[in-house]
Amino acid sequence: MRWKGRRQSSNIEDRRGTSPASFGGLRGGGGNGLLRLLPVVLRFLGVKGTIAVVLALGAYSYFSGGGLGGLLGGLAGTGVPQTSTPTEAQPVEQSAAEKAMVEFVSVVLADTEATWHALFEQRGDTYKEPRLVLYRGAVNSACGMGQAAMGPFYCPADQKVYLDLGFFDDLASRHDAPGDFAQAYVIAHEVGHHVQTLLGVSAKVHKAKQGLNEAAANQLSVKQELQADCFAGIWGHHAGRSRQLLESGDIEEGLNAASAIGDDRLQRQARGTVSPESFTHGSSAQRVRWFKAGLEKGTMRSCDTFASAQL
Secondary structure, three states, X not given: XXXXXXXXXXXXXXXXXXOOOXXXXXXXXXXXXXXXXXXXXXXXXXXXXXXXXOHHHOOOOOOOOOOOOOOOOOOOOOOOEOOEOOOOOOOOOOOHHHXXXXXXXXXXXXXXXXXXXXXXXXXXXXXXXXXXXXXXXXXXXXOEEEEHHHOOEEEOOOOEEEEOOOHHHHHHHOOOOOOHHHHHHHHHHHHHXXXXXXXXXXXXXXXXXXXXXXXXXXXXXHHHHHHHHHHHHHHHXXXXXXXXXXXXXXHHHHHHHHHHOOHHHHHHHHHOOOXXXXXXXXXXXXXXXHHHHHHHHOOHHHHOOOOOOOO
């Protein structure tokens, strides 16, 4: 990607030198024992993330309607902490490589802002930019406590994307999806969830899930995640054609990343079998298909996964 020297976003919130505050509990219940209940709680909550595998949290590692970002919180802010103790930020010590990565993330975020401002303006609407929080290890959000092992996530309650930069090493090593455009795809996917929040899609999906059985709710989650993939593709389309940000090999990196985090591939790696009814993000083929749809067409109407007869 031709990202060096380009505009950086002013919406980066660096908490890498801040320890997460302690929570007194979530509305509607205390904090004790929530970690043990996390896989169950996450099944019913609507926070969105990128990859649905956290082996440390249970035998079944997928967050229905979530992903790596499936934290303790709901679409309407049901996971807002009752109490928190602020901590004082410390100076951030970082290597030259990490400093360059922060600049890269900021440039990508700025470029997503350019894309979505233009597209919302075409709709006669105004795009509200999200903030991107950088952290290390653990972080407080309006959706609860996030851990680096959960990967990048978007919290609709505070409209922020959360990212531990160490995830990109994991993306390359564990998921065999290296490259700067693969990393940019991850960021653009989370921003895609922000777009869904602004458009009202996230709230509609959250409401529609009420009363559904697990398989039906999972299917709605798949459609929402695939749309976020398509929205990430829309960004890639305009970044390449309007601002010449992409270079040879970038598209292949992005498609490889989309394939690497398909539910079927992750389930097969984690437990050796595949259960399509439990998919929450879509198969590798589906994720590639919808990411490619956004890349090729660059329009929001090309991303209506909810009306599509075939995912």
